[in-house]
Amino acid sequence: MSLIVRIEKDLGSFHLRVRFESENGVHGLLGASGCGKSMTLRCIAGVVTPDRGHIELNGRVLFDSETGVDLPPQQRRVGLLFQNYALFPNMTVEQNLRAALRGQKSADEAGEIADMLRRFELTGLERHRPSQLSGGQQQRVALARILLTKPEILLLDEPLSALDSYLRWQTELELAELLDSFPGPTLLVTHSREEVHHLCRTVTVLDRGSGEVSMPVKKLFSAPKTRSACLLTGCKNFSRAERISPNRIRAVDWGAELSCADADFDPAYVAIRAHHLEPADADGENVIACRVLRVVDDAFSAIVMASTPGGDAGASRLRLELPKEDCPPLKIGDTIRLRLPPDRIMLLKEG
Amino acid sequence: MSVAGHSSFLIPNSSFDNRYRFMDLYPLYNSLRVAAISCVIVFFLGIFFAHTVAKLPRTVKGLLDVVLTLPLVLPPTVVGYFLLLAFGPNRAFGAWMQSAFHVRLTMVWYSAIFASVVVAFPLMYRTARGAFESFDPTLRDSARTLGLSNSYIFWRIQMPCCRQGILAGTVLAFARALGEYGATSMIAGYTPGRTATISTTVYQLWRTNNDALAFRWVMINVAISFVVLMAVNLLEKQQRRGAA
Numbered sequence: 001m002s003l004i005v006r007i008e009k010d011l012g013s014f015h016l017r018v019r020f021e022s023e024n025g026v027h028g029l030l031g032a033s034g035c036g037k038s039m040t041l042r043c044i045a046g047v048v049t050p051d052r053g054h055i056e057l058n059g060r061v062l063f064d065s066e067t068g069v070d071l072p073p074q075q076r077r078v079g080l081l082f083q084n085y086a087l088f089p090n091m092t093v094e095q096n097l098r099a100a101l102r103g104q105k106s107a108d109e110a111g112e113i114a115d116m117l118r119r120f121e122l123t124g125l126e127r128h129r130p131s132q133l134s135g136g137q138q139q140r141v142a143l144a145r146i147l148l149t150k151p152e153i154l155l156l157d158e159p160l161s162a163l164d165s166y167l168r169w170q171t172e173l174e175l176a177e178l179l180d181s182f183p184g185p186t187l188l189v190t191h192s193r194e195e196v197h198h199l200c201r202t203v204t205v206l207d208r209g210s211g212e213v214s215m216p217v218k219k220l221f222s223a224p225k226t227r228s229a230c231l232l233t234g235c236k237n238f239s240r241a242e243r244i245s246p247n248r249i250r251a252v253d254w255g256a257e258l259s260c261a262d263a264d265f266d267p268a269y270v271a272i273r274a275h276h277l278e279p280a281d282a283d284g285e286n287v288i289a290c291r292v293l294r295v296v297d298d299a300f301s302a303i304v305m306a307s308t309p310g311g312d313a314g315a316s317r318l319r320l321e322l323p324k325e326d327c328p329p330l331k332i333g334d335t336i337r338l339r340l341p342p343d344r345i346m347l348l349k350e351g
Numbered sequence: 352m353s354v355a356g357h358s359s360f361l362i363p364n365s366s367f368d369n370r371y372r373f374m375d376l377y378p379l380y381n382s383l384r385v386a387a388i389s390c391v392i393v394f395f396l397g398i399f400f401a402h403t404v405a406k407l408p409r410t411v412k413g414l415l416d417v418v419l420t421l422p423l424v425l426p427p428t429v430v431g432y433f434l435l436l437a438f439g440p441n442r443a444f445g446a447w448m449q450s451a452f453h454v455r456l457t458m459v460w461y462s463a464i465f466a467s468v469v470v471a472f473p474l475m476y477r478t479a480r481g482a483f484e485s486f487d488p489t490l491r492d493s494a495r496t497l498g499l500s501n502s503y504i505f506w507r508i509q510m511p512c513c514r515q516g517i518l519a520g521t522v523l524a525f526a527r528a529l530g531e532y533g534a535t536s537m538i539a540g541y542t543p544g545r546t547a548t549i550s551t552t553v554y555q556l557w558r559t560n561n562d563a564l565a566f567r568w569v570m571i572n573v574a575i576s577f578v579v580l581m582a583v584n585l586l587e588k589q590q591r592r593g594a595a
Contacts, residue, residue: 042492047495073495075498080493080496086490088490099497099499100497100498102499103499145497149497
């Protein structure tokens with residue numbers, strides 16, 4: 001059970017070029033908005049035709065520009081959950097579900113629908129129109145409708161972004177349960193690193209239309225390869241880098257030399273996460289003397305913006321996040337020494 | 352309803368005008384008949400073209416859109432001229448219809464249908480196109496991934512979702528067909544009890560100084576149009592409420 005995607009499409013403002021493979025389990029497509037994530041899902045579902053490429057699901061060719069194969073969406077057995085859920089507004093919940101069974105040969109239509117209503121806790125809402133349902137209920141109807149068609153793969157387009165934060169956590173738990181029980185592969189498109197972390201096993205990062213290779217989610221967060229991938233994982237501190245020796249680099253923007261793990265390439269950037277910076281008592285290896293520019297109180301942590309020897313603007317600043325109770329009393333202008341643990345330093349390629 | 356002759360549409364009339372002891376209702380009947388048939392034809396034509404044009408490449412779409420909307424802005428006499436060019440008994444198509452099927456295309460009651468269809472078409476076409484354009488394309492996409500056929504999607508999802516706009520377009524087209532005068536007078540003429548419609552009757556009565564009766568027809572026409580436009584407004588209000 002697997003999905004192979006190799007597609008290209010000219011979208012005017014940019015050129016979409018995505019390649020990845022995914023086995024069973026949840027595969028994330030992570031990227032900023034407008035980078036072609038939704039378009040990729042639409043190409044797989046067949047409602048948009050790529051210019052070139054090859055799409056294969058469980059050994060079945062869905063699209064191939066060389067041999068001219070282009071299955072209509074009706075025959076792809078692909079379940080696509082749209083961002084706005086795309087429930088038919090002129091039909092009740094029950095009619096929406098019944099419509100999904102039209103394309104199927106179902107022996108027990110009423111029974112299947114009743115099962116789905118029970119499973120998604122929609123019993124009692126059969127006669128409601130989509131406009132009378134909450135966002136979470138609409139999503140459950142949409143998922144129930146998709147599962148009735150017994151798809152071989154689930155494609156979820158930003159399934160949680162239309163919900164308010166209160167509903168999101170609850171819905172995410174329900175979604176995780178559903179995804180666990182779904183036998184085939186699932187693609188989850190999102191711009192949220194949290195969702196990727198919570199729900200996905202492997203991930204492909206999309207940047208300006210180009211998809212990198214897939215990797216396990218853990219690896220994306222511990223060792224992203226490029227600056228854009230690193231940005232998407234929520235990293236805030238970047239500096240241009242120059243290699244001095246295999247395990248020593250100069251961080252140009254921070255004005256410091258740092259020792260780091262061995263790199264087998266010439267890194268273009270060096271990065272470190274805000275919560276990996278450690279306040280230090282004295283100067284030493286990998287310690288940068290900084291000046292406090294600003295202290296922001298967050299809900300459970302303190303965020304410190306500090307200038308480096310490299311300057312006090314843009315990429316030269318460092319952002320440090322500490323649990324509130326660990327944060328020393330700091331005033332603007334105070335000197336603060338920050339240690340960058342070598343094993344936490346990330347070396348990145350351009351891109 | 353069969354038409355035995357226009358005498359079956361006479362109602363007693365106690366008006367002061369002795370020349371018209373009875374008010375001949377044939378024009379009302381003929382106008383409604385022409386408008387209703389035109390409306391049905393325009394309904395399907397308008398929807399068909401609105402649906403087809405929406406899927407065409409942009410340049411073709413722009414050009415076709417202009418051509419299909421042209422009758423809305425052309426003087427009806429120009430439309431009548433073109434119709435006579437095509438259907439006139441001395442023209443190729445008209446002559447062929449005459450010789451092959453013994454069917455006259457001009458100066459008969461149904462000639463008015465040709466005129467009404469052409470003139471009312473743009474109203475239906477444009478309203479339907481507007482309704483289709485506001486139809487959320489993700490609904491069509493999701494329906495396709497659910498395995499639903501294109502005809503099911505069109506008739507059971509897209510049409511119901513665009514219902515209000517299409518109804519409004521149909522009513523507008525009916526009203527326009529009912530009020531058609533210029534092209535109708537050219538291709539159907541005015542023969543009392545045969546091709547007379549309300550609009551051609553008003554003109555004929557006014558021309559022959561029968562102001563009183565002309566006034567009645569005017570009021571009948573105003574009343575029908577009033578009701579029709581009320582219906583359009585109601586539908587548009589419902590559509591806004593439905594969208595909100």
